[in-house]
Amino acid sequence: MKILSRIYIALIVLFLYAPIAVMVVFSFNSSSSVWVLEGFSTRWYEGLGNDTAMLNALKHTVIVAVLSAIISTVLGTAAAVGINAIRRKFSKKIIMSVTQIPMMNADIVTGISLMLLFIFFGKLIGLNESLGFGTVLIAHITFNLPYVILSVMPRLQQTDSHLAEAALDLGCPPLKAFFKVILPSISTGIITGFIMAFTLSLDDFVISYFTCGHYQTLPIVIFNMTKKSVKPDTYALSTLIFISVFVLMVLYNVLQTKSEKKHAS
Template sequence: MKTVSRIYTVLMLIFLYAPVAVMVFFSLNSGGSVWVFSGFSLKWYEGLMEDTTMLTALTHTIIIAVLSAVISTVIGTAASVGILSLRKKFTKKVITSVTNIPLMNADIVTGVSLMLLFIFIGRLFSLDESLGFVTVLIAHITFNLPYVILSVMPKLVQTDHNLLDAAMDLGCTKTASFFKVILPSVSTGIFTGFIMAFTLSLDDFVISYFTCGHYQTLPIVIYNMTKKTVSPDVYALSTVIFVIIFVLLILYNVVQNKQDKRRTAI
């Protein structure tokens, strides 16, 4: 059994990492093909630094990811508090269902429906350009919100409400006790929600594709590049992003392991 499971796991990892290996390998190609390898070179990486389209798109992606993650975390956390304090079961159910729509729906439908809304509004005010920075940002906040709510809500449910009463008995005002007691106790949920929102926004292609107009994010630029014949520069760019994320994840895990050890030590 043990050998079977080992072989299976290894085969699985080969399957999962074959495209990654291909990407890294051909990003080092000295030729311009992603099929024929003609020798090692770093020229595609050097080329990246001068590619203004790509660098602009990267800036756009980061701006959108940061803004949409911050805004959706604030709105979403507040929403979780509010939804939980709803008394009517029916209202709660309706709101939960609406929250689930972007989560359940196909990305393409979310993207298309938002695009139609923006175009509709654009026509209403006869704007020249109905899609752009604002619309991508709105779209990203919209699909991030359910993820934030989904990570904050369960933590809020777990919070002991006696803590809030205790804080108020000890003289805290309602608002102060919320910020000093409730918020810290759900901070891990808020953090998870923020990180999820940030990464989803970084990676989104389909919804941005329909809502971005001329405001190109990185996945859009990559899409346009893969429409034509691809040169290894796309692979080089993806390798750079992949390595950055890989390092961040390793660091995150090391920190978490350390925290776990400290916790068990106490």
């Protein structure tokens, strides 16, 4: 049984990684074929370095991811604290249901509804081209917010509210009480929320596709590349993305294990 379960796990992992492995191998192909291996070459990687459109898109992606993650983390943490303080069950339920909409709804519907909003208001104030950096940033903040709120909320519910009340009773100003008492106990939730927001934003294609206008992010450039015939340059770019994700995840895991060990000892 034990061996069978190991084999099963191995097969699923193989299924998950086989296409990625194929992609990595063919990104080093010396010819432009993605079916026949002809020789080893790094020409596709060198080609990427000179592709200014792609480097620009990379810059756009990072800017949008960093800004949207920061803004949604601040706004979302404040929202979680505020929603938690709401006593009326009914208003709380309505707010939480609205919060879940972007998570539950199909990305294509979220993307289209935001695009219509931007075009609609753009027309009202007389803009011809309303889509761009601002709109893609707003869209990313909007779909990041629920994830931040839902990762901060449980931590907040676990914190003993008497602690904050005690601080207030002892004459601590509310803002200081928040930073000294509440914030330390919800910090893991905030960090998780920030990381989720950042990665979701980096990865998003569908919503950006409808809201970015000419401010193209990396997934949009990848989409345009894959529209043409299949060439190893897309594989080279994808391999680089895979390696960065891999390194980041391993690093994050190592750090987490370390901090847990520290807590344990």
